Amino acid sequence: MPSVGEPSDAAPLWAYRASEMRQLDARLMAREHIDDYTLMRRAGRAAFFRLRRHWPQRRRLGVICGPGNNGGDGYVIAALARAWGLSVRLWAMAPVESLRGAARRAAQDFLASDGQIEPLDAGSLRTADVDAWVDALFGTGLARPASGVAHDVISTLNAHPAPVLAIDTPSGLCTDTGVMRGIAVQAAMTVSFIAPKPGLYTGAGPDCCGTLILDRLGAPDDLGAGLPGACRLWPADTPPEMLLPPRSPTAHKGQFGHVLVVGGGVGMAGAARMAAEAALRVGAGLVSVATAPEHAAAAGIGRPELMVAGIQTAEDLAPLLARSTVRALGPGLGRSSWSEQLFSATLAAPGPLVVDADGLNLLAECPCWRENWILTPHPAEAARLLGVTTAEIQADRLAAVRALTDRYGGVALLKGAGTLIDDGQQIALCAGANPGLASGGMGDVLTGLAAGLLAQGLAPVAAARGAVRLQLHAGAHAAQTLGHAGMLASDVLDRIAPLLALPEIRP
């Protein structure tokens, strides 16, 4: 049985940068006593049979081969497709004689099977009678933005009605960061090999990959032993692991912490209320809300379990800080002098806390370092915390989340598709993209979930990861019944308790 907040038995995979992928390829070949052409044929076969399984009706393939081993995979796929009686047209970016090693052998075998190679030209792709494309232009070896013919080809593929199967990665996507290098293939499906690459799960990766399938090609889990790895990946479909401590029959509310939400400035009572409800729903024993006096009466309506206090000054806040064990600082806090008073008083109190929204914006103005907190910025808030632009954050999200913990300590949770969580030692990537979560209040719910888990004794990094994964799972349930446009933060809230009641995570 996994301990509280730790991953279940299905320990998540490590994701690797391109520079490490080459070492993994070499290790796999050495361990299995195979050469790179055998491994390439294994990759091509894996991709081809996924294509046949998912798109059985698509029998007119257009294969685009680049100048490297990714292109080599394409030749393997094209030869297999012809052997299976599919119609194949293949366009190559580089002449066969310029190819090297396994890629050259793959091209020669394709020619030997009477395959035809056409020079890469966007115009001929536009008019091709093709009902599925295979993108084997660039893989982990992408070295710069696609330009010239490569750019035009990617643009043509994206405009063509036939779906694209991307091999190993959509061409043009940086597999280390998830940044589109200029232009990138928008694939309907991606089959990636051997080990996860972080850029497929964060940044623009989820948009470019479509349905992402990882085929390990027989790689054992310990293939990367000793390599630093870029991050640990919790794939979106990983079942929610047991998060909460067991509850004895005689348990009482004092055992499950007391969360104090500090926020709800004038006109923003809802944010603090959402965070407070989330903390209750995830199991905190007691939850209080320190909010502007104007909201005190309204903030508790419909949720009598909340204890709400109208706060004028830091002195008013002191007794609430003294009674609580965990704080959630920032939901709807605002940037007024009132906000600054409460911010400073809360930061001065000991004990773990979650800082979000305007709490982060105020922190950016007076940075400090702390062990026992979780910062939960979206990219723009992270940019303010680091004094850079949002584009620079998104240009390398893994570097950004590490820069946050270097500067502020504790745990940094960088929101966005493929949320990253760093404790200064190891980065966790919680895969999963749900456009329905892009609406007001979702950040407040996440803050409350994290605070509620902290209040029950989870370590900050486990509380952060648990909050993200609970919200992703609850959000997926909400999207199934309500759709992405119609789902609200309250709908996610309503699905937390049923999720926690699931046998695999019921305490």
Ligand SMILES: NC(=O)C1=CN([C@@H]2O[C@H](COP(=O)(O)OP(=O)(O)OC[C@H]3O[C@@H](n4cnc5c(N)ncnc54)[C@H](O)[C@@H]3O)[C@@H](O)[C@H]2O)[C@H](O)CC1
């Ligand atoms: N190594 C193995 O045994 C296996 C690898 N697999 C596949 O190989 C690719 C990685 O191959 P690599 O040759 O390193 O890189 P690419 O094929 O991605 O292409 C790099 C190639 O293209 C040139 N290049 C890079 N960027 C550009 C650009 N913008 N414009 C033009 N040319 C560019 C660069 O100079 C290189 O020549 C991996 O993704 C897998 O698909 C097998 O799948 C498994 C075995």
Ligand SMILES: [K+]
């Ligand atoms: K590719």
